[in-house]
Amino acid sequence: MTADLTITAVHLTPILVADPPLLNTQGVHQPYTPRLIIEVETADGITGVGETYGDAKYLELAQPFAKKLMGRQVSDLNGLFTVADEVAVDDSRVSGRVDVGGLRGVQTADKLRLSVVSGFEVACLDALGKALGLPVHALLGGKVRDSVEYSAYLFYKWAAHPEGVPAEPDDWGAAVDPAGVVAQARAFTERYGFTSFKLKGGVFPPDEEIAAIRALAEAFPGHPLRLDPNGAWSVETSLRVAAELGDVLEYLEDPALGTPAMAEVAAKAGVPLATNMCVTTFGEIPEAFAKGAVQVVLSDHHYWGGLRATQQLAAVSRTFGVGVSMHSNTHLGISLAAMTHVAATVPDLHHACDSHYPWQSEDVLTERIAFEGGRVTVSDAPGLGVELDRDRLAFLHRRWLDDDGALRDRDDAAAMRVAHPDWVTPSVPRW
Template identity: 30%
Template sequence: MLIERVETFAVAPRWLFVRIQTDDGIVGWGEASLEGNSGVVRTAVEQFAEYLLGQDASRIEDHWQVLTKSGFYRGGPVFASAVSGIDQALWDIAGKALGVPVHRLLGGAVRDRIRAYGWVGGDDPSEVGDHIAAQMAVGLTAVKMNASGRMSRNGSVAELDAVVARVAAAREVLGPDRDVAVDLHGRFTLATARRLAPLLEPLHPFFIEEPVAPENSHLIAEFARSTSIPIATGERLYSRQEFLPVIQGGIAIAQPDLSHAGGISEVRRIAALAETFDVQLAPHCPLGPIALAACLQVGFATPNYLIQEQSIGIHYNQGAEVLDYVADTEPLKFVDGNFELLTGPGLGIEIDEAAVRAADTIGNNWRTPLWRHSDGSFAEW
């Protein structure tokens, strides 16, 4: 089962798919999406393919070790995303070769379903209610919302009041039996985040996400000491080594992205690390169907798995939708706000290859928005 072909596909709205084919005709799919940087990750995958061609596809761990460590300059989101897509595709091949879902190869299922949450927009409280109602209509029991748009460096009374009003509107619609998570998106300084958290505590957020920018992860412990709200972070951390300080700092929920943090292989190790600190796993995934399927495969075999983010029907997917690239949408449908156990071989979904190849002829050119403060200086998006 030798690797015969490695291809990449840049597809709308902002995703990069990896296709690996073996000499006996088995095809595995992975997702190396690094939003806004498809071109550079595509080049990294092509460079890694120079090593992969002719190699035994079943040696997943050995390939992971070589691809992550054989270069003198290692790590970072570009290399990690390229490895993630390759790793997912190799696990997909392994499952298909044996006729079993990947979670069987990871030790078997520890649960029958995984709770899902969706993202909601809305710039004022009345819009928040409408957006949440739409998510509830498809069966979801949990949502996540941005705390704010652009946030000044030392948040004003008006800015903080607006955050509280929007979360309060969400809580009113959701009631006490559903959950709302609040994403600070790294837009807040530590001081502003610490001022906000006590104001949100009476509304009982499911978690506060990314209270500080990832390069300020050394401040997580100080923030954790200031609030009783569970803290989540990790979408911009790319390895066990980068997760260790925030886990030690007191986060409650680790959020590795399976398309950024080394794929299935590394996220399983991050999950085990987290479990030793009583930290739950809730992977970041506002991405495509392959990344989502990879998350679910890990989730079905991981004891400390809390909930799964997904972007089915999300408003910012312009040009294509998550399910546009799968031949059969049934495995990824919601059942009472959950994803049911995936039973198909490999990642458990069938990619519509014709749709992917057609989309690649158009490509994607999504870029991270550029925001500025009122004084003209750079602002966190």
């Protein structure tokens, strides 16, 4: 009997999930961050799930997008982009603004659409896989590895959110100096078995972050290390840091802002440069690759428009001799499962992927995804191989409904102003 793959219902559930006080160059994470859970249901009663950003601008685009999917085939993945082009974007939401947390560069309507499409594509692939009895990686051409390696994502961090701010407790403790960063890395290793480490920089003056990387190199000799200041440095500062840390860094991620500055750094640094800021769309590839501005592109299926676009990016990068790995922003288990499926299909994945997942104490799945030896096993179950916890989803949605709107859009600078009222979003380069 042939499965009926007609989409008969789409459910959008915005939620707020707990987030620790992680620091970056823009400020600090809010105590709760918005995510959007997408469910696509077929005529046969099969439901596929996806996840993307939950800020208001994404939800406002997802709602009309969802209505246009009714009656379409869940297998019509290319049609998702056609539908997205038919949905108008409020220019006031994106014009001249920077993206989530200020860490992706300038927003455009097309970037916004792709971030919405990505969640729906994953939901459709999940439903299609369940209907056909195939894992998502099989729908993408088949896996080339049985597990995917992830890197410990280290952050400078306060011990807790500011006093008086409602928040969920965490047991990670503070990390505001080299000793704290090393202690955090040890905790990641003990809990999850990670063997490579990435530090989110751009928080303290460069010499302090150089000291932190040196401390990590001493504590974990021979382990891959990365530093990501999110474009907070000048070309001169970037070159100085590269010279100081060239013997221990696997790569330096987005030290300077924009392709021209990155190209200047790359020409002299002697250290590979990675990016998730100056190359986040296919249109940004020609200039960056022609100028040799980046040696590793960090894909993020939320940015690029889904899992198949990630495969396309990997193929283009391979053609030009540019490495590829995966970027992460605050995400839950649905996104981690999707990342793992597509990463399993990319032949030349020579760098461990990023993941925020260990920082997220809350999830919408019946069972958390496990890291063993710093790796996630690729599921062979139909679809993504995950199941929604309906009670937990309802609880996190209720938190979103009860919010007065202050947390429905991520704003790291606003969160910092709770503790430091005079804080303004730093101009770049900061140093």
